[in-house]
Amino acid sequence: MFTGIVQGKFRVIDIEEKPDLKTVVVGLSEKLTTGLRIGASVSVAGVCLSVTGIEENNVLFDAMSETLKKTTLGNLPVGSIVNVERSARVGDEIGGHRVSGHVIGTAEIIKIAESENNKAVTFECDRDWMKYIMDKGFVALDGCSLTVTAPDQKSGQFTVWFIPETMKTTTFGDKQVGDKVNLEIDPETQVIVETVERVLKQK
Secondary structure, three states, rough: EEEEOOHHHHHHHHEEEEEEEEEHHHHHEEEEOOOOOOOOOOEEEOEEEEEEEEEEEEEEEEEEHHHHHHHHHOOOOOOOEEEEEEEEOOOOOOOOEOOOOOOOOEEEEHHHHHHOOEEEEEEOOHHHHHHHOHHHHHHHHEEEEEEEEEEOOOOOEEEEEEEHHHHHOOOHOOOOOOEEEEEEEEEEHHHHHHHHHHHHOOO
């Protein structure tokens, strides 16, 4: 489990392509590699990946074909900067919301409106997912816990406002129109919506 509070943005320093598998090497800080073990879960661009190798501060992750198809990792080039968060520990403060790293798909940036201290970004996703995306509800985008505003069920669009700190500490400070991000819906909202749908269908 993750909190959706990104701990830093780091560079992809190597990618090894294999049949239906991609090994991604990310150069992390000493702080984030301290105590890290093989098999540990780490959120990379919002995707929960298991550590498969550690070479000093360079950490290796394997992404399988299903992950590559559903997320931005399938087209991730060497040199990319990605958001990273290590899994939460018992007793950690949950500053965002409960995030699993189980990405449902991608959302595309279609509009960016900037002012001196704010950045409003409008995203578009599959309209079937909009029933889980509600005004003032939570989503995780590239691993960031964010609050939704102005969701439009018909267009599949919703907007998120970013404060300067989030833009500085995550990759969203450099995102442009046309960029795609990994989308994870709030699992509690999904359970409620699908339970209500199932009960109404049975009636």
